[in-house]
Amino acid sequence: MPDLLSGLLVTIQATGIGYALALTLGLVIAMVRRVPLFGSIVHFFMEFIRTTPLVIQLVFVFALAPANVSAFTIGVVVLGIHYAAYTAEVYRSGIEGVAKGQWEAARALSLPGTRTWGAIVLPQAIRKVIPALGNYLIAMFKDTPLLFAIGVVELLAVAQQVGSRDFRYVETFTIVGLLFLVVSVPSAILIRRLEKRYVAV
């Protein structure tokens, strides 16, 4: 059980760092996509990342990365980039949801780009998409076992070790399942609350 908890900690760490990366990178991508030609190239890459499986992306980057980079780092970065492709779409829908008049007003006041984005567009855009972003947090948490593929010792890997050592697969894998529920069900409830608060305005 203590072993499993330390595995859970790795899982949570990977999710946390990866999510922070996905949130910031996704926002950058969503903004860059509004640039004409460059935007379409980025869009194609995002589309590609979104239609190919995370496992194979992990294995691919792991095979190419220099040996001195840890599997954990690679895992977190790939996880972050993969989910950035999703969060970028979420941000985009939020940004497109901002009324045109708001942009025009910003221009009429001749606000600089940074103020337009920072003070007018993003606060309105992000508010609406908080629940959708939250859903990706849970999705990401559920995808961290895939880091197992490149040798990160997270929850599932620990369970596998414990299971084969003591031959207690039933208990260990059942506990792992329950641990997942313990984290994701409360998060789901929290997100539903957020949804009531922000979306149904």
Add this chain to the structure above:
Amino acid sequence: MEFLLEQWPRFVDGAWLTIQLTLGGIVLAFVLAMFFGILGTVQHWLARAVATVYVEVFRGIAALVVMYWFIYALPVATGFQLDDMFAAILALGLNLGAYGAEVVRSSINAVPKAQIEATVSLNMSWPQRMRLVVLPQAWAQMLPTFGNLVVELMKATAVVYLVGLHDLSWVADDLRRLSGETIPVFIVAFALYYLIAQVLIFCVRLLERRANQKLGRTPPSGGGIMGLLRPPAVGTKVGVAK
């Protein structure tokens, strides 16, 4: 390059396994989604509770963990050994079925109340109401989201790599190890995944178009490969009331 040409059949085998897993998963997920989705809209509290438990449990646990449970824990617990392939399809189907059930439930709930009242006033039975009025409308609504889930499922099949099934990801990694030519091998693998995803999206688009035509609506247009499917001409109405 020669290496890739030589090893082509292995890619095909891997892709074929991926396709089989995807199709198996889609069928199972669809059945589960429909069953639990409809169950979630039934009046009785117990029916809704069962649906909620299913959805929350399988949305909350990673498909891979479920798969491991079926492959490693189930034989120990019950002495009954599932075929790996079957266990994989079961885990994937259960997982995506939970997401699908939510989609089905919300699409059914989105059918306008007046429609339900109309069926009541026409004295329709529950199966009649579902079959003739509610589901055709909910169906058109749920298809676009189903499209995303289908692609998600296809991508999720790659986790079978970890339980040693020789799918596309496994083949790619194996060829990488044999040849050391990482980039070309993975480009082929990524391209195959991309291709499979596009075919799946295309199929869902066809279904969407048909469902909308039946309801006399114009489907939302899509870019890319989907742009090939032109929306039906304005004013074509087939059957069912709006």
